[in-house]
Amino acid sequence: MSTISFILPAFNEEENVPKIYEAIYKEVQQMPYDYEIIYIDDGSADHTLAKIKEVQARDCHVKYISFSRNFGKEAAIYAGLQHAEGDAVMLMDSDLQHPPTLIRDMIAGYEAGYHQVIACRDRQGESAVHRGITNLFYRLINKMSSVELENGAGDFRLLSRKAVEALLSLSENNRFSKGLFEWIGLSKKNIYYKNVERQHGETKWSFGMLLSYAIDGVLSFNTKPLRICLYLGILFMLGGVAYIAVMLGSIFIQGIEVPGYFTTISAVLILGGLQLVSLGVIGEYIGHIYNEVKRRPHYIVGEANVNRSLKIVNFEPRKLQLKQKKSS
Numbered sequence: 561m562s563t564i565s566f567i568l569p570a571f572n573e574e575e576n577v578p579k580i581y582e583a584i585y586k587e588v589q590q591m592p593y594d595y596e597i598i599y600i601d602d603g604s605a606d607h608t609l610a611k612i613k614e615v616q617a618r619d620c621h622v623k624y625i626s627f628s629r630n631f632g633k634e635a636a637i638y639a640g641l642q643h644a645e646g647d648a649v650m651l652m653d654s655d656l657q658h659p660p661t662l663i664r665d666m667i668a669g670y671e672a673g674y675h676q677v678i679a680c681r682d683r684q685g686e687s688a689v690h691r692g693i694t695n696l697f698y699r700l701i702n703k704m705s706s707v708e709l710e711n712g713a714g715d716f717r718l719l720s721r722k723a724v725e726a727l728l729s730l731s732e733n734n735r736f737s738k739g740l741f742e743w744i745g746l747s748k749k750n751i752y753y754k755n756v757e758r759q760h761g762e763t764k765w766s767f768g769m770l771l772s773y774a775i776d777g778v779l780s781f782n783t784k785p786l787r788i789c790l791y792l793g794i795l796f797m798l799g800g801v802a803y804i805a806v807m808l809g810s811i812f813i814q815g816i817e818v819p820g821y822f823t824t825i826s827a828v829l830i831l832g833g834l835q836l837v838s839l840g841v842i843g844e845y846i847g848h849i850y851n852e853v854k855r856r857p858h859y860i861v862g863e864a865n866v867n868r869s870l871k872i873v874n875f876e877p878r879k880l881q882l883k884q885k886k887s888s
Contacts (some may be wrong), residue, residue, distance in 0.1 A: 562646075562648075563593065563594045563595060563645060563646040564591070564594070564595045564646050564647070564648050564649075564650060564667065565596050565597075565598060565640075565644035565645060565650065566595065566596070566652060567598050567600065567637065567641065567649060567650070567652070568580060568600065568640075568652055568654045569600045569602055569633050569637060569640065569653065569654065570599055570604065570636075571601075571602040571603070571604055571633075571636075572604045572605060572606045572608060573608050573654040573655060574606045574608045574610075574611050576654050576655050577599065577608060577654060578611060578614070578615055580654050580660070581597065581615045581619075581622065583660040584597060584652075584663070585619070586660070587660050587661070587663045587664060588663070590664070591663075591664065591667065593667075595621055595646075596621050596622075596623060596644070597621060597623070598623045598624065598640050598866065599612045599615075599622070599623070599624040599625070599654070600625050600627070600637075600639050600640050601624060601625070601626040601627060602631060602632065602633065602635070602636045603628065603862075604630075609626050612624045612626075623866045624864065624866070625639050625640075625643065625861055625864040625866055626862045626863050626864060627639075627859050627860060627861065627862055628859075628862040631859040631860075633715075634735040634736070634737060634858075637651060637735075637737055638728075638735060638858050639858070639861075641728055646721075647720075648670050648718055648719065648720055649718070649719045649724050650666065650717070651716060651718075651719070652715075652716055653715070653716070657755075658679065659753060662679050662751060662753060666679065666717075666751060667718065669751065670720065673747065674720075674748060675719070675720040675722055675723045675746035675748070676718070676719055676723055676741065676746055676747070676748045677717060677718040677748075677749050677751065678716075678717045678741075678748060678749070678750050679717060679752075680713045680751065680753070681712045681752075681753055681755045682752070682753075682754055682755050694711065695711065698710075708742060709739065710750070712752075713750065715737060715738075717741065720746070723744060723746050726746070727741075727744060730744075732852060733851050734852065735858075785841045785844075789838040789841050792834055793834070793838065796831060
């Protein structure tokens with residue numbers, strides 16, 4: 561009997577925990593597969609964990625992992641993938657911005673043989689500033705990175721067991737899941753839907769967090785920023801040599817002149833700024849290396865109710881087995 565696993569990271573989502581469960585339950589009851597729902601409580605400060613336990617008391621298919629503190633969504637996704645037992649695994653946010661009504665369409669894509677079925681949203685309802693920054697980020701990362709990211713394709717996706725095992729084989733601490741999904745390759749199908757605004761609670765992503773996430777994405781899959789620093793260094797060095805040659809020629813022709821304030825300040829500011837930017841880029845890479853070599857765990861579990869009772873036997877999308885209906 562095949563199983564679909566739903567991984568639901570949750571951080572301060574007490575209002576949405578029962579609502580997302582009810583929405584998923586409504587969909588899975590119409591499908592001929594078994595299911596499990598795994599909530600990942602990412603160190604919530606409200607009553608998220610209590611609400612999860614209430615839902616679990618009503619349905620034995622519900623499981624949960626509660627972190628000892630907030631480790632971030634990337635750690636929550638990784639924990640969910642580690643404990644998911646299904647032949648297919650679906651990642652969804654707990655804030656209902658990922659419509660559960662797409663579940664059947666995504667499973668249909670999986671049954672058609674795709675290892676990744678990706679739900680891509682449009683940008684309706686977002687401010688012009690936010691939309692412009694997002695578009696700029698995708699253009700930048702696609703030019704600099706070794707993987708191609710599609711604007712609107714996020715964590716809302718269905719993964720085959722083969723795709724899950726491929727992701728789990730990547731044990732790096734600085735995880736950028738959007739890039740990792742693309743890096744593993746495998747066959748993909750996109751499903752497009754209109755953007756859904758959050759109905760309850762507030763977004764947990766501030767501008768600073770989004771900027772940090774974008775920087776991690778740029779640095780995680782390429783070394784081009786380091787190469788750019790090298791090119792800029794060479795360019796400014798050649799420019800400096802040319803400037804010295806021009807000034808030396810002027811001295812021979814016109815004699816020594818008192819150096820100008822503008823020239824001195826310009827050189828100091830430009831070269832000093834270039835050096836600081838280059839050091840910053842190098843520092844980011846060194847910071848990533850520092851975090852990796854410590855080999856700290858991705859997360860610490862505060863408490864959990866997850867078992868490993870189900871046996872996974874299927875690795876290919878086309879081998880899903882229908883749930884047998886009991887005869888009366």
